[in-house]
Amino acid sequence: MERKFWKNYQKDIPDNNYYYERSCIRQSFFPGSETTFLRIVGDVLGKQIEDDQNLHTCTGIGYHADVVPFETTQTIIARLFSLMSEKGYRNFVPSCVTSFGLLNEVVETWKHFPEELQQTRDFLKQATGREFEIPEYITHPCDIIYKFRKELKEKMRFQIVNQKTGEPLRVVEHIGCHYSKVFPQAVIGSAEFPQVLAGMVEEWGGQVIDYPERRHCCGFGFRHYLIMANRGYSIANSRKKFESMEPYHPDFIVTNCPGCTMFLDRWQYTIKEMEGKTYDKQGNGIPVLTYEEMTGLLLGFNPWDLGLQLHQISAEPLLDKIGIPYDKEQKYLGKSGKIIDFKGF
């Protein structure tokens, strides 16, 4: 009975041959995370993954901010699927959590309303001459890391453990709403039992904090962040989470959503500027990692290759706790090999 119950919270994750769609937000704010994911899947796990230059936005932010009609979004997504079909893949892997939710939404709509699928096929054909196949799997990259967490552990140089005390670090895991709430049946653990990041953290030596507002939205709110006048909504929601997690003294936050990572990082900075308040004892703020960065760090990748220098909340105190070495001089290196002066900003 217990096994049957938990089956509802599991999902099939393909073990190879992935077609990767980059995220508008992830590329813009944390490009090193996508580089790291490809490196982990391709180089560390030895899997086939396609990084197609022809891919583009799914329109997700425009759709949820209500400037792109659903018919248009469905057809743009159909074009993404068409590109996948052309390359001979069946496993679509969108980096963005909003894309993940929206792709599932669209495919589910087509199941329930075949006329919407036919209309989309007609629109795509008329606009581009293209045809498409629906993916066999829509898998978020965090699902893939979760699936191979034990194999990755064998290759890791570090654990989520305080090197001085030997105690597990205390971790807040935050799962994007459009991963866990739009199609709970399509994800590991759903919103009820958020397991995908917790499974990684616990496998790799950390301790997950279960705090009251664990499932609360980070506050992106689409139009509420995109419009300057509305950003109070966004910061208020993140603040609610920080206030709720503070008593549990987290060592870091890890998220699976490009937007959540950015907001939980930036709003800590803003709250400090506005109110002088930080949510850790040292006054640094709680470092926020992407799951790709967390995995890469434990595998021993150079923190500055991962892109930790793009976080407003400094990650160095966390690296020190785990005992991960880093070269301070390399932090501000550019592609050309020159140091890009941080002074004045």
Add this chain to the structure above:
Amino acid sequence: MIDYFERLSRDVRVKEGLKACMNCGICTAICPAAEFFPYNPKEICNILQTKDNKKIEALLKNETIWYCGQCMSCKARCPRENVPGMLISALRKLSQETGLFVESSKGRQQYAISKTIAESILKSGYCVHAENVKPELHPEQGTVWNWYYNNLEEIADRLGANYKKHGPGSLRLIGKKNLDEINAIFEVTGGKKFLETIHSYSTKKAQEMNLEIDDSLNSPYFIKTYTEDSDQ
């Protein structure tokens, strides 16, 4: 008077998202927008269930429908599989198609969103691109963002990106054929007509408010819709 409910009932999101609401209120209990704004997703279901055209018209005109943050927490919680967040999407679309969105301050913000996000999709293939996140419009992004923004190619490419160049990689240039097909899809599916409708009603409203409006992101109407907070 337009039969608003009939228009809404053609929207697949209303077909999917409006079952028999039993008024338990769990959507309102879980809703982040209901904590922050005078917003009650349960009421959205209630009003649509009445099919009362006057009440629906009032919804299309007022601030209420613009409060939802589209997190879809309601979808995960409703025991009857109603989805107020999807009903909101349908209401917002109808509000823009009928021009009623300009009657509310938050509705008028659609102009600024169309000028930033939708035009970005059509011109670049990205909803959001780092180069459009200007520090002066995003002070919350902080000092690290200023450093990164002022050295985007150097820093992004050091992290494996392919900044505004052909070929795969983060922040790459999305090729002309792809952009042409994206634009053709917007044309064929009604996406461009929808944007023209937003701009047409916004232009009329700008004239009514004695505010200049042009194609730029600097016009007084754009700035007002981007920075005006109706809740202040």
